[in-house]
Amino acid sequence: MRNTLKAVSLAAVMAATGAHAKETVVWWDFLGGGDGVRMKKLIEDFNAAHADTIEIQATTLDWGTPFYSKVQTSAAVGEGPDLMTYHASRIPLAVSQGTLTELTADDMTAMGLTSGSFAPATWDAVNVDGKQYAVPFDTHPIVLYYNKDLLEKSGLIGADGLPAGLDGLDNFNAALQKLKDDGNEWAIAQVTADGGFAFRTIYSLLCQQDGAIGTDGDWFPGDSQEKLANAVGVIANWVEKGYNPGSTDYPATVALFTSGKSPFMINGVWEVPTMADLQAQNKLFNWGAIEIPALFNHPCTYSDSHAFAIPNNAGKPATPEKHAAVLEVVKFMEENSLFWATAGHIPANVAVTETAEYKAMQPQATYAKLTANAVFDPKSVNAGVASPLFDAAGNAFTAAINGETDPASAVADMKAELDALE
Amino acid sequence: MLRNRRNEILVAYILVAPFILIYGWLFIYPTIQMVQMSFTKAPLIGPGEWVGFKNYVRMFKDPTFFKAVLNTAYFVALTVVPGTLVALGIALMVRRLNGWMQSVVLALFFLPYVLPISVVYVIWDWLTNKQFGMLQGPISFFVGEPVNIWRTIPWFMPGAAIITIWWTNGFSILLFLAGLRNIPQELYEAAALDGATRRQMLTRITLPLLWPITVLCLTIQLILQMKIFDQVYLFAVGGRTQATMVMVQYIYEQAFQKNSGGYAATLAVALFVVVLVFSILQFQILRIRGQR
Numbered sequence: 001m002r003n004t005l006k007a008v009s010l011a012a013v014m015a016a017t018g019a020h021a022k023e024t025v026v027w028w029d030f031l032g033g034g035d036g037v038r039m040k041k042l043i044e045d046f047n048a049a050h051a052d053t054i055e056i057q058a059t060t061l062d063w064g065t066p067f068y069s070k071v072q073t074s075a076a077v078g079e080g081p082d083l084m085t086y087h088a089s090r091i092p093l094a095v096s097q098g099t100l101t102e103l104t105a106d107d108m109t110a111m112g113l114t115s116g117s118f119a120p121a122t123w124d125a126v127n128v129d130g131k132q133y134a135v136p137f138d139t140h141p142i143v144l145y146y147n148k149d150l151l152e153k154s155g156l157i158g159a160d161g162l163p164a165g166l167d168g169l170d171n172f173n174a175a176l177q178k179l180k181d182d183g184n185e186w187a188i189a190q191v192t193a194d195g196g197f198a199f200r201t202i203y204s205l206l207c208q209q210d211g212a213i214g215t216d217g218d219w220f221p222g223d224s225q226e227k228l229a230n231a232v233g234v235i236a237n238w239v240e241k242g243y244n245p246g247s248t249d250y251p252a253t254v255a256l257f258t259s260g261k262s263p264f265m266i267n268g269v270w271e272v273p274t275m276a277d278l279q280a281q282n283k284l285f286n287w288g289a290i291e292i293p294a295l296f297n298h299p300c301t302y303s304d305s306h307a308f309a310i311p312n313n314a315g316k317p318a319t320p321e322k323h324a325a326v327l328e329v330v331k332f333m334e335e336n337s338l339f340w341a342t343a344g345h346i347p348a349n350v351a352v353t354e355t356a357e358y359k360a361m362q363p364q365a366t367y368a369k370l371t372a373n374a375v376f377d378p379k380s381v382n383a384g385v386a387s388p389l390f391d392a393a394g395n396a397f398t399a400a401i402n403g404e405t406d407p408a409s410a411v412a413d414m415k416a417e418l419d420a421l422e
Numbered sequence: 423m424l425r426n427r428r429n430e431i432l433v434a435y436i437l438v439a440p441f442i443l444i445y446g447w448l449f450i451y452p453t454i455q456m457v458q459m460s461f462t463k464a465p466l467i468g469p470g471e472w473v474g475f476k477n478y479v480r481m482f483k484d485p486t487f488f489k490a491v492l493n494t495a496y497f498v499a500l501t502v503v504p505g506t507l508v509a510l511g512i513a514l515m516v517r518r519l520n521g522w523m524q525s526v527v528l529a530l531f532f533l534p535y536v537l538p539i540s541v542v543y544v545i546w547d548w549l550t551n552k553q554f555g556m557l558q559g560p561i562s563f564f565v566g567e568p569v570n571i572w573r574t575i576p577w578f579m580p581g582a583a584i585i586t587i588w589w590t591n592g593f594s595i596l597l598f599l600a601g602l603r604n605i606p607q608e609l610y611e612a613a614a615l616d617g618a619t620r621r622q623m624l625t626r627i628t629l630p631l632l633w634p635i636t637v638l639c640l641t642i643q644l645i646l647q648m649k650i651f652d653q654v655y656l657f658a659v660g661g662r663t664q665a666t667m668v669m670v671q672y673i674y675e676q677a678f679q680k681n682s683g684g685y686a687a688t689l690a691v692a693l694f695v696v697v698l699v700f701s702i703l704q705f706q707i708l709r710i711r712g713q714r
Contacts, residue, residue, distance in 0.1 A: 069466070069678045076467040093681065097467060193552075193573050194660035245553065247570030252553040381681065388680050391663065398573060398661045417664075421680065 023054045023325035028071070029085040030063040031306075034273030035343035042339060046332050054325045064386035068093075071311060075099045080311035082318065083326045088125035088305035089377035089384030091133050096381045100133045101310040110324070111135070111331040118348050125376045126307050134307035135330050137337060138345035140269050141303035141374055142200045143367045144293065148286035150263035154182045162366070166293040169234065176243040179263050187243040189253045189262035190235070195397030196390040197250065198235060200302040201266050202397060204292055205231035207300035207375040213389070215380040219418045225411055232400050232407035234295065239401055246402045260285060266292065272344030272364070289363040291370035303374035304385060305348060308333065346371055382421050392417040453694075459687035466683045477688035486664060487689065490672040491696070493579065497650050497668060500583035502643045508587055509594030509639065510632075516595065517602050528599070535592035539652040542589050547572075547657070550581070572657040578666045582653050590646065594639045601635035602628070637708055644704065648697055669693050 031039045043056050059081075061067050068090055074080040076099075086094070094100045108114060115123050118136050126134040144163075151157050156175055158164025166172050176187035191197040203213065211227030213219060220228060238244035245256065257265035258278060265271075269289070278284040292301050308330045310318070318326065333340075337347035338357055346368050347353055359365050383389040392414045400410035460477055464470025481487050516527055534542065549557045552570040561569050571581040609627050618626070651670035658666050663675070673693065677686035 065679055072467055097465065097681075193570055195662075196660045247552055247573045249547075249551065249570075252551055256553065386679070391675070391679060394660050395662050395664045402573065 021321075022052065023321055025054060025056050025083055025322075025325050025329050026081040027056045027058040027083050027329075028067075028081040029058065029060055030067045031085065032060055032063060033270060034277070035270055035340075035345065036060055038273070038340060038343045042333060042336060045336065046329060049332070050328070054328060056329060068386070072097055072099050075311040075313055078313045078316035080313045082310070082322060083329060084309055084311060085137070086134055086307050086309040087385050088122070088134065088136065088307050090387070091126060091307075091309070091384075092128055092379050093381040093384065093387070094309070095128045095133055098312055101312045103132045103135065103310070107327055108132075110327045111334065113331075113334060113349070117334075117350055119350065119371045119374070121303070121374045121376055122305050122348050122371065125305050128379065134309040135334065136305045136307045136348035137333060138340060138348050139303045139305050139371055139374060140345045141301045141367075141370055142204065142266055142268050143289040143291060143301075143370070145257060145265040145267060145271070145275070145287060145289045147257070147260060147263040148288055150179070150184060150260065150285070154178050154263075162288070162290060167295075169295040172293060172295055173237075173243075176238065176241075176264075180241075180243060184261070184263055186245055186256060186262040188238060188264040188266065189248070189256040190244060190266040191248065191250050191253050192235070192239060192244060192401050193247045193249040193398065194394060195399075195401065196386075196394035198397050198401060199390060199393035200268070201235065201292070202228070202231045202393070203375065203377075204300055204302045205234055205295060207302070208294055208296035208298060210297060213378045213383075215378050216382060216421065219415060220411075225415060226408075229407040229411045232397060232410060235401045236403060236407055240403055258284060269344035269346065269364075269367070273342065276342070287363075289367055291367050291373070299370070299373045300375050301370050301373060303371070303376060305376070306345065307348075382418070388421055389418065456687045456690055459684055460691050462684045463682075464684040464687075466677055466681050470684050473684070477685050480685065481688050481692060486667055486672060487692075489664070490667040490669045493654075493666060494648060494650060494668045496579055497583060497586075497654075498644065498647045500579060501586050501647045502640060504583070505587040505591060505643055506594060506636065506639045509591050510598055510636070512591070513595045513598030513602060514628075516599060528595070531595050532592035534589050537589070539589075539656070542585065543653070543656040546585050573661050575662065575665050578658070582650075582657060586647070586650075586653060590643070594643070597635055597639055598632065601632050605631045641704065644700065645697075648700065669696075 027043070029036070029039060040058070043058050047055055061070060071080060071084060071086075072094070076097075080099075086100075091100065113135065119139070122136045122139050126132060126136055144166075146163050148157060151163055154175075156163055156165060156178070166175055179187040190201060206213070206224065206228050209227040209230060211224040211231075212221055213224065213228075214221045235244065239246045245252075245262075248256070253265065253267065254271060254274065256262040257267075258274070272289065275284060275287050279287070291299060293299070310323075310326060334349045335352075337349055337352050338355065341347050341352070341358060341361060341364050344364065346364065347358070352358060353368055358368075377383045377385075377387075377389070380389070395417065396410040396414035399405045400407045405413075459470075461472060461474060462470035463473045463476075512531060516524060516531070519527055537545075549555050550571050552558065552568045558568045561571075569577060571577045605628065609631075610623055613623050613627060649670055650668050651674065654666060654668050655671050655674070663671070667675075669689070670693070673686050673689045676682050676689060
């Protein structure tokens with residue numbers, strides 16, 4: 001609220017001086033779900049606060065490969081937007097294609113931000129070879145959703161009201177077995193029909209074993225190939241034992257959790273609005289979400305970041321006025337990202353996550369600490385959401401977690417596919 | 423006389439010039455560019471270095487390419503002739519209905535054809551959903567357990583083929599019905615007087631006179647199904663795309679997902695050649711049939 005007032009007064013001052021003609025900022029995003037609704041609200045707020053100076057003209061496009069193909073091709077002919085949302089994991093490819101404009105230290109000063117405004121891993125994700133190409137807006141990891149009522153029945157809720165006794169693979173498996181024995185149809189739900197989606201869990205478990213996915217030429221450094229097979233094996237075992245339903249797609253996974261057929265669900269934080277909305281209508285049990293427990297050596301969770309990037313429109317560089325308007329938009333969004341947190345995403349701006357309002361927001365505040373243990377995609381033109389790496393994971397993991405191949409040979413196939421990339 | 427003829431030729435050229443220009447600009451020029459691009463190592467955007475026949479050598483050693491060719495052929499076999507037969511059968515039955523009843527039934531069969539593929543995908547994805555899909559009842563009854571059709575390789579292509587036939591059949595039915603109405607009623611009356619059975623009327627009158635329509639249906643279907651992409655892409659995305667890869671999908675993957683425009687152009691040239699060969703073959707076969 002205070003920020004809105006500040007923005008309103010700033011707009012009033014600018015209007016009074018009459019120094020600026022009204023700028024339009026053409027905006028593209030790929031936010032089509034519950035978070036898209038919230039982003040539209042932020043854009044409306046911005047336009048209302050800058051009624052005389054800046055107007056955002058927003059378009060929402062299809063997530064994934066279609067969005068990035070459109071951005072690349074349109075920027076190459078100077079027809080891209082003025083500002084767009086971007087996945088941090090897709091920045092390396094965009095940089096190799098010259099799609100993005102570098103952000104300078106002056107730009108950061110104009111927005112009132114520094115590298116210290118963000119968690120180190122998040123900041124690192126928007127930098128390529130020491131140059132900054134985007135401003136992180138959030139981090140959106142996967143988390144473990146739980147049905148508190150069902151967990152309580154099975155004695156898995158600790159004194160602090162949070163799930164207890166889940167650390168270590170043996171303990172976690174014992175908890176799943178207990179839930180199954182207590183009559184639950186499934187113990188845990190996660191997407192098993194889409195190995196590209198399951199990559200998020202598997203990559204987290206790889207990181208928990210101190211394994212890594214490298215980049216081109218050395219995709220699985222050290223003994224990471226074995227560790228990756230281990231990680232795949234964990235989920236394959238859950239499917240085989242009947243804890244996790246096999247060949248299950250995204251909507252069914254969410255439905256199994258919200259209908260109470262599965263007490264646990266591993267999914268992205270972007271499903272938080274679904275739960276919050278159902279609960280507001282009194283159609284949901286008591287629920288929560290926590291960081292993925294440490295099944296191996298230490299906690300570590302896959303994360304990506306929605307960031308703001310400025311396309312490098314070939315032949316049509318932005319005027320200084322337009323550039324200033326774009327920075328003003330990003331500044332506003334960063335300052336008002338507390339509202340964005342209701343979409344489940346963790347605001348990247350540390351100043352926001354440290355406010356009392358955020359700390360009172362549940363379950364967001366409970367899982368927000370995982371940003372310290374986040375692992376981002378490897379920095380390769382072939383990695384990131386909807387990338388060849390996700391695709392290779394889709395082919396290898398879908399077969400392995402549903403018991404059609406064994407994890408070791410699936411990972412070997414994946415390596416062969418990645419090594420064949422040019 | 424001569425001058426007049428020259429004038430006519432000039433007018434003719436002027437009249438076809440807009441078409442030639444647009445055709446050359448939008449079709450011929452990009453095609454030449456595509457062939458050029460197939461000899462380079464170009465990314466999706468911008469030029470690439472000349473690599474000669476390297477992309478073609480790579481293609482002939484690429485197992486996924488051959489997989490895509492085989493899958494496309496399999497899909498064509500599952501849809502073109504079966505789909506046309508189903509349409510013929512339905513048209514023969516619909517013809518027997520009269521008045522508004524015929525219109526209603528025809529509309530019902532035509533309805534799927536007007537749907538965009540994204541809607542078709544969503545409808546069938548719901549129907550076949552492993553946990554909540556209506557079709558899992560019958561599937562469980564026959565197989566013994568629910569099956570995720572879109573993640574079980576042997577089920578995938580037949581599944582996609584059934585949906586494609588359901589989706590595109592309305593148009594073929596309409597063509598067949600128009601053909602049936604064109605057959606003069608007197609032929610049947612004369613045949614009945616001569617003591618022909620229903621079966622004889624079908625094989626001696628209806629089917630031969632429908633042959634031109636059948637050829638048209640087969641041709642439209644063949645061209646349409648060789649370019650199969652949407653259904654296979656939508657149902658496979660995120661899962662085992664390699665195992666069910668079809669040719670256009672592979673071109674898309676290489677160009678837009680793997681950022682290798684050069685190799686994608688090579689694959690596109692290959693698809694172009696395949697379509698060309700099939701078109702010539704079909705043309706020749708139909709010509710022989712026509713001469714009889």
